[in-house]
Amino acid sequence: METDAARSLVLDAAEELFYGRGIQAVGMDAVRSASGVTLRRLYQLFPSKGALVEAYLLRRDARWRGSLAAYVDTVHAPPRERVLAVFDWLRAWFEEPGFRGCAFINSFGELGATSPEVALAARRHKEEFRRYVTGLVTEADASASTGAHVALLAEGAMVTAALTGSSAPAREAREAAALLLPQVPAQGSRL
Structure with missing residues (x-):
């Protein structure tokens, strides 16, 4: 998957989750699940929460x-x-x-x-x-x-x-x- 596409998927998922539930209530695994990218790819794109x-x-x-x-x-x-x-x-x-x-x-x-x-x-x-x-x-x-x-x-x-x-x-x-x-x-x- 292209970096820009993966980044967009992650940010779309993060926005929905962070805005909907709150930042502290959402872990990186929830963002990974919602975005469909691997945890490894997620941390390549964003090294930390x-x-x-x-x-x-x-x-x-x-x-x-x-x-x-x-x-x-x-x-x-x-x-x-x-x-x-x-x-x-x-x-x-x-x-x-x-x-x-x-x-x-x-x-x-x-x-x-x-x-x-x-x-x-x-x-x-x-x-x-x-x-x-x-x-x-x-x-x-x-x-x-x-x-x-x-x-x-x-x-x-x-x-x-x-x-x-x-x-x-x-x-x-x-x-x-x-x-x-x-x-x-x-x-x-x-x-």
Whole structure:
């Protein structure tokens, strides 16, 4: 089996297991079984569980942020609406079967105190998300500090949705974010 194909199989299995059950609850043998690769091949690709966890988080970060950006890029509306589209995307994510909250918050909660790699991956993901949201907010003629506030609303929605099993926090956070953003004047109105 090609290295890239085997790596993808292992990462797919790890993502499903780590996200679904938690990192500490899943051993390398479970990843091996779910991926269909031999234990020897698994350890050739990822010499330790820590290396596998780090690769899982890096890939999840790229996929998650890429999916969000692709969604927002489809919104052909004023910049303010593109900011609010972040919350629409979050709502759809919260409604996916198997949603268990933010993988980075979850992994940090499990291992952040003992794994500098997990803590760094989680911090990096959150910083990139905040930077992305702040960029959208400044394009909507609001300040960078407003961007930080909007990102914090999104983070709170993620945690609350995971705890409640509801997508309502996305709508509630969207409504709060709309209050922070400058209003778009109605067509034909004079300022």
